[in-house]
Amino acid sequence: MKPIKPPSRRSQAWFGKQDRDGFVHRSWLKNQGYPHDELDGRPVIGICNTWSELTPCNGHFRELAEFVKRGVYEAGGFPLEFPVMSLGETQLRPTAMLFCNLASMDVEESIRANPIVGVVLLMGCDKTTPALLMGAASCDLPTIGLSGGPMLNGKFRGQDVGSGTSVWKMSEMVRAGEMTMAEFTSCESDMHRSKGHCMTMGTASTMACMVESLGMSLPYNAALPAADTRRNRLAQLTGRRIVELVKQDIRLSHILTREAMENAIKTIAAIGGSTNSVIHLLAIAGRLGIPLTLEDWDRIGASMDCLVNLQPSGKYLMEDFCYAGGLPAVMKAILAHLHGDAMTVNGQTVSQNVSDARCDNADVIKPVTDPLAKQAGIAVLRGNLAPDGAVIKPSAASPHLLKHRGRAVVFSSIEDFHQRINDPNLDIDEHCIMVLQNCGPRGYPGMAEVGNMPLPPKVLKKGITDMVRLSDARMSGTAYGTVVLHVSPEAAVGGPLALVQDGDMIELDVPERRLQLLVPDEVLAQRRKLWQPSPAPTRGYAKLYVEHVQQAHLGADLDFLVGHSGAEVPRESH
DSSP, X not given: OOOOOXXXXXXXXXXXXXXXXXXXXXXXXXXXXXXGGGGSSOOEEEEEEOOOTXXXXXXXXXXXXXXXXXXXXXXXXXXXXEEOOOOOTTTOSSOGGGGHHHHHHHHHHXXXXXXXXXXXXXXXXTXXXXXXXXXXXXXXXXXXXXXXXXXXXXXXXXXXXXTTHHHHHHHHHHHTTXXXXXXXXXXXXXXXXXXXXOSSSSHHHHHHHHHHXXXXXXXXXXXXXXXXXXXXXXXXXXXXXXXXXXXXXXXXXXXXOHHHHHHHHHHHHHHTOOTHXXXXXXXXHHHHTOOOOHHHIIIIITTSOBXXXXXXXXXXXXXXXXXXXXXXXXXXXXXXXXXXXXXXXTSSBHHHHHTTOOOSOTTTBOOTTSOSBTTOSOEEEEETTEEEEEEEOGGGSOGGGSEEEEEEEEESSHHHHHHHTTOTTSOOOTTSEEEEOSOSTTTTTSOOBOOSOOOOHHHHTTTOOOOEEEESSBOOTTOOSSEEBXXXXXXXXXXXXGGOOTTXXXXXXXXXXXXXXXXXXXXXXXXXXXXXXXXXXXSHHHHHHHHHBOOGGGTSOBGGGSSOOTTXXXXXXX
16 A cells, blocks of 8 residues: 655645554544545545535535535545534524524634635525635635525415515415415415525525625526526536636635625625625625725615516516526626626636526516616615614615605514514504614624514505614515614614614615614713613623624624634644
8 A cells, every 4th residue: 555645735734644643534534434545635625514404495415415526526536524503594593693603613613623625615594605605714725605506486376485575475464364374374385395495585595696796606506496406417516626626726715806796796786685695795705804894885786776586676586587597697787897807716707607698588687778676786874873884675675665754663672572563552653663673783692684574463454565664683685675774883782773762753865875863962862871781691602792793884793703814734633
């Protein structure tokens, strides 16, 4: 048996040593049946898997990982799969966002601590995508992303129904007396009938589109359904490509540039993407040291038209988006606004990747001459109520409410909201502005998706389906309405939102980017003297989180995780 080659790649600091430590690293790995020559210096590819039965959207990732392994072996690499914390929006409480930074730490430390020279990120449900990208960015090895893909369209009584979006709509119908609970329940199996993540343009699909627009995945990664066999083929090709990225030493930071970030912002506007993308892209940029601010979202993306006619902003679902041409068709349509020379992980520029793209359904992907909504990118609001900013998604809002002045009806927590919102004696009408406090990064903790507050039944029974709602919370990317989110600083740290009281007048002016509390400064100063923070967690990760989490306008990362540590080989373990 020939000795293992001397160290050349990072992995050989483990497997190439001709001593006791090298024996330990090789011998124990061989108990899985790997032959000696697998450890000869060929690229060791870590497949970062977020599979979990508690994350239904990622439940097919074991199969997907096997196709990635095929590709790695074909290209002469050695694939080793490893698990990291899986973040499922539908099961985790109080919110998956609380654990996004924890999962990113898991990814970062797992990559750095193991004999890995390149990484494939298996991403699906909402927070797995930013968590994996954040952790990988902090290591900066050759990296490629692979999304799990959306579910097939939901089908209910002859109609397409979309994840989340249809839930919110039908729930309001139940509360308005227009649908029975039995009818509502009967849709549960019809809505989610295949493997994959939400098939609306919710946060999961937005994140998949973000990955592709950043150049961090192969083309067509975002829209291919999970159940489509082309998803498996894409996984195999992804496995092949990561080996080439290692051989060429193309690291994550070579792809994730300022130009790539700007491309993502514009693309997210064109697809009517989730407001959650704002926080996540800011956090990813922070890991790489790329200057990116909340103002950049407004300056770069707000003037972009929305072209993609998908729920919640439009009509169709991700399966239709795929058949219509997917993200390459969108990026080709807006290519004049993009950095076309930005490089992507397949070795081609953005322009080269979309050159042959075509749109096969102009009602799903609207032409630039007839957009779904004009100047519909995420807007950033400021004023005395949000000194550090707030966001709104105009494409999912009611146009007549984008300029509105109303009386505040304040809820101090989501529990307070649920206790009072169905009360027929609640002093509220459709002209009021619903205000929710203490649901931000520290306040919840974790910034839950509760910003799209259900309307009071007495308003719904009038046939009214939208009101202005504002909070320091997030909302599901599948949600809709005139909803102002991410008010910063949040109420839990004493932001102006904490000082709002019932009856205060609030002015929302999206065209002017203004969010103003119409209360004299001296009155607010008196209220501030009386304000007391809520008790904070006293142990565990939640304690660490609230002590170190940044505000929403900075990306809600933990302050000690901003930046990166690289992937230097750690000291020996024995």
